[in-house]
Amino acid sequence: xxxxxxxxxxxxxxxxxxxxxxxxxxxxxxxxxxxxxxxxxxxxxxxxxxxxxxxxxxxxxxxxxxxxxxxxxxxxxxxxxxxxxxxxxxxxxxxxxxxxxxxxxxxxxxxxxxxxxxxxxxxxxxxxxxxxxxxxxxxxxxxxxxxxxxxxxxxxxxxxxxxxxxxxxxxxxxxxxxxxxxxxxxxxxxxxxxxxxxxxxxxxxxxxxxxxxxxxxxxxxxxxxxxxxxxxxxxxxxxxxxxxxxxxxxxxxxxxxxxxxxxxxxxxxxxxxxxxxxxxxxxxxxxxxxxxxxxxxxxxxxxxxxxxxxxxxxxxxxxxxxxxxxxxxxxxxxxxxxxx
Amino acid sequence: xxxxxxxxxxxxxxxxxxxxxxxxxxxxxxxxxxxxxxxxxxxxxxxxxxxxxxxxxxxxxxxxxxxxxxxxxxxxxxxxxxxxxxxxxxxxxxxxxxxxxxxxxxxxxxxxxxxxxxxxxxxxxxxxxxxxxxxxxxxxxxxxxxxxxxxxxxxxxxxxxxxxxxxxxxxxxxxxxxxxxxxxxxxxxxxxxxxxxxxxxxxxxxxxxxxxxxxxxxxxxxxxxxxxxxxxxxxxxxxxxxxxxxxxxxxxxxxxxxxxxxxxxxxxxxxxxxxxxxxxxxxxxxxxxxxxxxxxxxxxxxxxxxxxxxxxxxxxxxxxxxxxxxxxxxxxxxxxxxxx
Numbered sequence: 001x002x003x004x005x006x007x008x009x010x011x012x013x014x015x016x017x018x019x020x021x022x023x024x025x026x027x028x029x030x031x032x033x034x035x036x037x038x039x040x041x042x043x044x045x046x047x048x049x050x051x052x053x054x055x056x057x058x059x060x061x062x063x064x065x066x067x068x069x070x071x072x073x074x075x076x077x078x079x080x081x082x083x084x085x086x087x088x089x090x091x092x093x094x095x096x097x098x099x100x101x102x103x104x105x106x107x108x109x110x111x112x113x114x115x116x117x118x119x120x121x122x123x124x125x126x127x128x129x130x131x132x133x134x135x136x137x138x139x140x141x142x143x144x145x146x147x148x149x150x151x152x153x154x155x156x157x158x159x160x161x162x163x164x165x166x167x168x169x170x171x172x173x174x175x176x177x178x179x180x181x182x183x184x185x186x187x188x189x190x191x192x193x194x195x196x197x198x199x200x201x202x203x204x205x206x207x208x209x210x211x212x213x214x215x216x217x218x219x220x221x222x223x224x225x226x227x228x229x230x231x232x233x234x235x236x237x238x239x240x241x242x243x244x245x246x247x248x249x250x251x252x253x254x255x256x257x258x259x260x261x262x263x264x265x266x267x268x269x270x271x272x273x274x275x276x277x278x279x280x281x282x283x284x285x286x287x288x289x290x291x292x293x294x295x296x297x298x299x300x301x302x303x304x305x306x307x308x309x310x311x312x313x314x315x316x317x318x319x320x321x322x323x324x325x326x327x328x329x330x331x332x333x334x335x336x337x338x339x340x
Numbered sequence: 341x342x343x344x345x346x347x348x349x350x351x352x353x354x355x356x357x358x359x360x361x362x363x364x365x366x367x368x369x370x371x372x373x374x375x376x377x378x379x380x381x382x383x384x385x386x387x388x389x390x391x392x393x394x395x396x397x398x399x400x401x402x403x404x405x406x407x408x409x410x411x412x413x414x415x416x417x418x419x420x421x422x423x424x425x426x427x428x429x430x431x432x433x434x435x436x437x438x439x440x441x442x443x444x445x446x447x448x449x450x451x452x453x454x455x456x457x458x459x460x461x462x463x464x465x466x467x468x469x470x471x472x473x474x475x476x477x478x479x480x481x482x483x484x485x486x487x488x489x490x491x492x493x494x495x496x497x498x499x500x501x502x503x504x505x506x507x508x509x510x511x512x513x514x515x516x517x518x519x520x521x522x523x524x525x526x527x528x529x530x531x532x533x534x535x536x537x538x539x540x541x542x543x544x545x546x547x548x549x550x551x552x553x554x555x556x557x558x559x560x561x562x563x564x565x566x567x568x569x570x571x572x573x574x575x576x577x578x579x580x581x582x583x584x585x586x587x588x589x590x591x592x593x594x595x596x597x598x599x600x601x602x603x604x605x606x607x608x609x610x611x612x613x614x615x616x617x618x619x620x621x622x623x624x625x626x627x628x629x630x631x632x633x634x635x636x637x638x639x640x641x642x643x644x645x646x647x648x649x650x651x652x653x654x655x656x657x658x659x660x661x662x663x664x665x666x667x668x669x670x671x672x673x674x675x676x677x678x679x680x
Binding site for chain 1: 358362365366370496497498499502503506507508509510511512627628630632633634635636638647648649650651652653654655656659661662664665668669672
């Protein structure tokens, strides 16, 4: 199975490391032998080699700062535009792991459409296109007989979508509550331990959880983008930021934390989804609820179902290998489909 | 898809209720239209009708105490032996939801072999055959080109095996920690609240969580049976009770509970699996661990993986619809396979 990768940052590199480290195991266990034939970046060049790029050489080149450092070899094409690369690569699957833009979804969205035109399945770790254009993407993919997979857009590789859409097939999901932003959950956990909001934020930034401009995390927009994706995937519901309540954690004080604790509760930034709407806001959760025990940068999702009651999945919500694995899980699913 | 059901107790009835209540949804959403052609019980008769049994009539008959109360109709055969019913039913799938025997696995194990001889896939909610004879069952099933599915044997319908074997495909699981007996977890939760061991046991019995003879639960044998199944499924490891440490909760006192709490920990009856062995015993779990927050009759499983770190699934571990759903999930998987 020939793959093309757009975006070669943390997630893309994590994925290539997995392909390198697990190549033999994937072949032996699943009969899966992918070839990465193209890699495109925004500002660090692109590569196309129909016979398959070398994983170590790719990782060395990008560690050096630019794909130009990839060694010359017969048939290698360098620095094609991403559009040209999609048209020429001949891959079966486009992996979109570029930078997320939650305003326009671009340029990733156009790359996805171009890949469908070139008869490729779509696997996304990039939240933008799914959050903003899920329905159109899905319709265009269906019209082409192609799959649209995006496990990596919600809880990194922790299989929240596979749980909801596959493992729970036959149940009706009526509601979902999620802790789907690790930065704010880390900060709230630190505040539980007595830290002030600003100390917790500074520590999250020092550890690389929060960016220099922490707005997307602390004001709830990252979680809201994931909530749009969950609303689409679980409830086939086309929401936009404009018709969601989105509140972050910046108004939560140590006094609020203490008051909750006295009542046997804990503040969490909760994405709440039902078939009729979605919200992201801080909520007080009873200590006995599985989400109350989710601490630090960990993510979690509780699905309320008709047959099983509540089912909760807890795991990593970010990380190089963790999100790289989401891409692997999606391409393995495409591989299984082909085999049957 | 024609189905035959052995065992028509809580789980079997839950499954038939689901088929009755969800028939239209299963057809519309998944194109799945199963027919239940045979039901066998140990002491309440059996029925075989090639054109498919009526769900309401079945449930009414068993509620009345015996399948003899099912109305007469052309082609209906009554009170065949289970062996004859398996041979004659013409079903594609045998659903084994009979009584669990963790000493011999019988008579369910022989029914499974007979069903393979009759070219049926196997779906089990009955722990006995999987705990005691997984390898032989799997080999015979493979030799016949048949599937062996048993989601319902570990955490009722909470998809612990689908998570480990399918959603996490591509990860290597190095270790698992599970709370896989709801009765003892309920009792420990009550003891956290100040109840003595004997009070907690009496309450669990009053609520129907624990049986009159609570040995299988409180001494850890129910959890150990599930641990054998997990050892086989996750690590392809053939264990027996004789080579596992199995300890229950009857030695845990309120003083132990208090001492753990003082240290920021909580007692849980933990099944622990690695590729080299398994155990069931009470362990003190740090409060920050997801398993520490699992309270009451709820079950949970934490899988430690190379790519994702720890992934925890929390949900029901018993129940009529909950285990009935496990059977549905397995037959839906067989249906998906056929479609491809």
